[in-house]
Amino acid sequence: MDAADGAGFAQVDHDRAGRCGFPEVVLCEGKRPEDAAAIAVEVLRRAPRVLLTRASPEHADAVRARLPGVVHHERARCLVVDPTPLARIGLIALCAAGTADLPVAEEARVTAETMGAVVEAHYDVGVAGLHRLLGRLDAIRRARVVVAVAGMEGALPSVLGGLVDRPVVAVPTSVGYGVGQGGLAALAAMLSSCAAGVTVVNIDNGFGAGYAAALINRGAGAG
Amino acid sequence: MDAADGAGFAQVDHDRAGRCGFPEVVLCEGKRPEDAAAIAVEVLRRAPRVLLTRASPEHADAVRARLPGVVHHERARCLVVDPTPLARIGLIALCAAGTADLPVAEEARVTAETMGAVVEAHYDVGVAGLHRLLGRLDAIRRARVVVAVAGMEGALPSVLGGLVDRPVVAVPTSVGYGVGQGGLAALAAMLSSCAAGVTVVNIDNGFGAGYAAALINRGAGAG
Amino acid sequence: MDAADGAGFAQVDHDRAGRCGFPEVVLCEGKRPEDAAAIAVEVLRRAPRVLLTRASPEHADAVRARLPGVVHHERARCLVVDPTPLARIGLIALCAAGTADLPVAEEARVTAETMGAVVEAHYDVGVAGLHRLLGRLDAIRRARVVVAVAGMEGALPSVLGGLVDRPVVAVPTSVGYGVGQGGLAALAAMLSSCAAGVTVVNIDNGFGAGYAAALINRGAGAG
Amino acid sequence: MDAADGAGFAQVDHDRAGRCGFPEVVLCEGKRPEDAAAIAVEVLRRAPRVLLTRASPEHADAVRARLPGVVHHERARCLVVDPTPLARIGLIALCAAGTADLPVAEEARVTAETMGAVVEAHYDVGVAGLHRLLGRLDAIRRARVVVAVAGMEGALPSVLGGLVDRPVVAVPTSVGYGVGQGGLAALAAMLSSCAAGVTVVNIDNGFGAGYAAALINRGAGAG
Amino acid sequence: MDAADGAGFAQVDHDRAGRCGFPEVVLCEGKRPEDAAAIAVEVLRRAPRVLLTRASPEHADAVRARLPGVVHHERARCLVVDPTPLARIGLIALCAAGTADLPVAEEARVTAETMGAVVEAHYDVGVAGLHRLLGRLDAIRRARVVVAVAGMEGALPSVLGGLVDRPVVAVPTSVGYGVGQGGLAALAAMLSSCAAGVTVVNIDNGFGAGYAAALINRGAGAG
Amino acid sequence: MDAADGAGFAQVDHDRAGRCGFPEVVLCEGKRPEDAAAIAVEVLRRAPRVLLTRASPEHADAVRARLPGVVHHERARCLVVDPTPLARIGLIALCAAGTADLPVAEEARVTAETMGAVVEAHYDVGVAGLHRLLGRLDAIRRARVVVAVAGMEGALPSVLGGLVDRPVVAVPTSVGYGVGQGGLAALAAMLSSCAAGVTVVNIDNGFGAGYAAALINRGAGAG
């Protein structure tokens, strides 16, 4: 349909997902269940695996009707159709401050695992209960990359960044109220972190953090 | 001059500073040196001590010319004229994250000391170098009230609030850049703190934090 | 479960609530009623009392089914399970500007009382009807610490701060509209207060204000 | 010069200043001194009086060279050339919270007086020292309209609005810092005032407040 | 109940509404219908009239059940109980830009009329259809005070301010979207107006504008 | 140097300026005078004309030393080197509200004229003096496209948009103070305009407006 594709832009016309074996991704939010399912079916014609994010139970039902092998990660609100999963390599330490941050953390976990990363979760390690975080420190330091998920004052990545010498991908969540409503306080705090090695994704963007962390983790293994 | 003062509003017409022996306070910023000096002289006619904040070297010179006994706290940008200092009681733990936060911390220290508090300073205890803060923890826990001064991501009060069971007065500083410029990231983080017992003053308001901490410290001692 | 806890971080592994006899706190908002109830049951195995905040009627029902002795403070949206209440000491003056501010004020009251403070409420003392506030002034001045709750223009803490010589904990509420929507005008006004001794908590954070005031009140009594 | 003026838009082509005897106004800020002077000279060819606002000493010199009768109100940063001043009628109560607010208040005073209003000033009546304000209340209540100038938390108009039954024109000033920097906290507080009868002008807009108050004052007199 | 009222604050203890014959005002929003009705009944024991704003149909029903003589202004969302209405004097020109601004404009109208003002409405006179506004100019100019209600870009008060020599009370409405969502664009534009004589109230504050305009209108008549 | 340019991306490697005869543009702000001059010399090797914007007098001197034929438009802060000017076609009506808006308007004029447009200026036609704008209406309506430059409340494009049936390119200026400081009030108002046909450029972007208007004007002529 797009004749120009075969010509002058050959170097950009390969799909990244296809090249790397990474899953193609479908954002369910704002799509009707049957449309999301149809897109998933179509994606699987040309790609080995598909990840659907922000999926409601209705999306899960619609996809399962078309693709019975789908796995529904409820807390992560993710659907994965992955007949031949990638081998898991490396190690991502996934830290989350509070229980309200878990849906975002789980979205990061499912994304990174589907991209072939080993993920170890360290939940409920917020800075107001510092001993829990410090008790996990040895395990966290073994990872190739750290994902730090936090709402409210968003201090977790700063504390982690000072304790480990690996890249830290920080994810602010929309958990907060008053001046912190919508996650803006956590986002600003993470961007202002005085610990080096911290980079940040958008509020609640567990998918983006998991994707970036998996890219970093894979690079660390592939050399 | 204000005839009404002697009449119906008797219960509100006493000056708080006079009642408590607290210093009266003169903000130098925006006042000409000779005006600030004149106000200080006038204040001392009816009050035992005066504190001048945000004082430039020129303010110091002008005040010293009129009141030779003035003490100039340079880093705190404060001038104190206090012939009969209050006895120092209690203990305030004054924590600051970075060296750039010291002028604000020192303003808090001078304010609280002039109000009769013992102040112990713990500087350079930012959360990106956590072991320095933890090394001071026993000393901090002995205080009646903690003042926590920090810019950038403003995480110090949250970490402290989780470690001590005393009131924490948090002071965001304007140290920061980008999204944190002007101290707004630190302020938002401190207000969003998930540690209980933390209250917050305006950005760079070392005076306000020292004043509130001294009130809390005095109450704790006076019963 | 956390082996590291017993080792190098012994000095931080004691739970503050346990040390002080303060209640442990469970935020109900965002938790399913049965989950909140289960957490409350678990907390009471190791702590003498528990406070649940932002509780809906459904949360109340679920907790009551497991813990029949629970007290439901409806306007405060709080649940308290406290078989052996702390003795009440000291005095907190709890001032609120308008009737719409009462849920936040009541949350502060229940929190402080559960922490062992005597609380005296002064409601409907907004600055647009100044004589009501002034009529309460003698009573307010007897307190060890003042909590001032207000939405809209948030002027109450400034007026109170000029009239009393005790710490004032200011609580902005989300009562407001237009430029004041969400409570940001009240928050900014309270942080900008030109009265000394005022510190501020996040918007609608009645719990935080009650907690900080109780800490201050207790310190004042314990010496 | 504008031929169309004489035709279809006859009803709008009369200059308001000319109709009312009000001064024409020239904003000096951003104009070269000699240009401001030239404009003032030109205005006086067709109008009985001229008011120049935001005038520097250089503007004053340049205008005086062309119009020796000019009066320079230094603190108000205003220049007035008014050979046959309007008779002063009515009464405007001009209240200001702090000394830093005086330049804005004085701009309002000069504007209103040039427009023929009697203005009575009540300075240093901020809400943190409430007895000074209350001591002036009887005088303030005699006015036809009140102008309330304040920076920081901007609470003065709310308190005044609850005490008088006349229109209150509120003027936020840029006096403030941190979250209140630039006057936004004062502006938001004034717009959010829960006292009825308060209207607001832009930050530091002493001219606008004086102008509106003079219009209201004149209407009250003229019937 | 408030013993202090009779003493030292005698000069502030008179209720403004009682003094002036103005209605007392009850904000229904956030109050249960039966509570609003009970308050209205109570108010009428000591005041000649009551105005209830932001009233839903349920509020209307509840009030009518207790006070059959209530008048329900549906578009204004106001209820008025006024057995002996004030005589109407003066003239307020009430201008509104678009049909979506009418509820706010009507709230201003009902408020001002209940306070004894004659109000003449000029609706649908937005600046994008300038000839409609200009066609009403002679009528508008006859008023003692103008109320200008507009959302979107909020240009109406600026245009009116340049055309009339009476005070203009500007009311931004929350009609708008994108950058203008919530009415902030209109509010900022009105505060930034380069036409003199314009003062502003909070977004959607039709009541506040009507109240201030009625105060101005009354003053103009009473001399 | 960029070998890839000659290959697969042939369709994008032609410089737009070269294709159309439009001037290449050099932003002087932030560049040293001699660097700006050197770039201008280099540009003229491959392009028929160059426009330098935001040029200081020092930039002008440096460019004149290398390119004596340069024309310096001082108020527009523009430099033009254009040995063989384009023929001027069409008509752009350039309207500006106040004298402080003229530098931005002039930048638009010089840009559009260098791109071959006839530009007719209508200055000092702000909405607070409506008769001046209406007096120019017939002339404005003859244009193919209108540029409307305004600061403060930014109402000019809305009024113009309702009076003409041609595209209106709106330019907010940073003329303003308080809530309008930096031009944000004007920008928000222009984007919220309820007049159709109005599009907006960034604050003070006279160049962008002139460029877009010239593109529209040219299209109108070229068919």
Place this chain on the structure above:
Amino acid sequence: MDAADGAGFAQVDHDRAGRCGFPEVVLCEGKRPEDAAAIAVEVLRRAPRVLLTRASPEHADAVRARLPGVVHHERARCLVVDPTPLARIGLIALCAAGTADLPVAEEARVTAETMGAVVEAHYDVGVAGLHRLLGRLDAIRRARVVVAVAGMEGALPSVLGGLVDRPVVAVPTSVGYGVGQGGLAALAAMLSSCAAGVTVVNIDNGFGAGYAAALINRGAGAG
């Protein structure tokens, strides 16, 4: 009804829609279905065609009951009654970044087509899949004007502005989350575009973009 219309303002009393044959426009949002239908009927008495925007299915039913010939563009949420459509001329290239942007893009398309423009749609050409955009470049370059619709980071207009030499009308959409929620990130990016020739409309304002583009397109054809 408006007698003044016939007099002095004759030059502004012609309705633009009538003059140009453009449709009159009715915004359905916030109007009851039967009211919207009644207005449409009334408009058609004096105008050849009417466009109703932001129409719900209920609006469609109500209008169809009165005007059976109405066409309902569901995805665009538009209704068009146009018995004698304008001839289509010129060419507008309508580019949209993602599927979530389509309702806004379709609103632009229906608006422009009803105004007599030929519109060619290029959907799903977001910058994260650059080869799709580049594959359409030849087609896009044939247009007289480009409309670029995008949410999220809003980069499409910048990329397009660098590739075509026609005016680009940029439309930010409210597609986004976190810092981009409500479309503010896309709006800011589009206004900050470093590509010349780009002008911007308000968030989600597909109608405004289509209207402006049709004006530009018509001008290009009419000369």
Place this chain on the structure above:
Amino acid sequence: MDAADGAGFAQVDHDRAGRCGFPEVVLCEGKRPEDAAAIAVEVLRRAPRVLLTRASPEHADAVRARLPGVVHHERARCLVVDPTPLARIGLIALCAAGTADLPVAEEARVTAETMGAVVEAHYDVGVAGLHRLLGRLDAIRRARVVVAVAGMEGALPSVLGGLVDRPVVAVPTSVGYGVGQGGLAALAAMLSSCAAGVTVVNIDNGFGAGYAAALINRGAGAG
């Protein structure tokens, strides 16, 4: 000095820089030249290398006086004292949109090189001149990690993120004006990027981006 360091916190008391051979970093901004030099001397007693950022020429002189072997990277505003540089491994592609972004990009380059990374710079590849970026694509794709530096609309990381399958560290710069002033538009756009694999640092934080990229690059090589 800190006795506690040797005890319970042994696992956190090792300095990250020491462990990894990474340089210790000194921020010069806000420090006096002689102080910065003294700190650098002290650092080198316990660390093999030191990096000083945001260094003025005066800082350079002061450091050179104490440490003659210092290298001054002027455009990067960095000073490096590194007697035994780390071997350079891997590859970082450093892309910058405009010439005004170069100081930030250079700070990233010096940081990453001092940390032992090979860095290849691709400057002036902004999206408004897309062919320049596409011409560099093959080289960029060979890197282990990409750093993308851009101000204004900040679109470069989104375009790059769609073209490469490596982590992209995005750096917004404060290059911008109007709504983009201070870099907020670029920051918001980068956080809102719809390309996966993009993470973001604070505005102008070239050091942070270089540091994170070097961590990622090293991990990729070390396995």
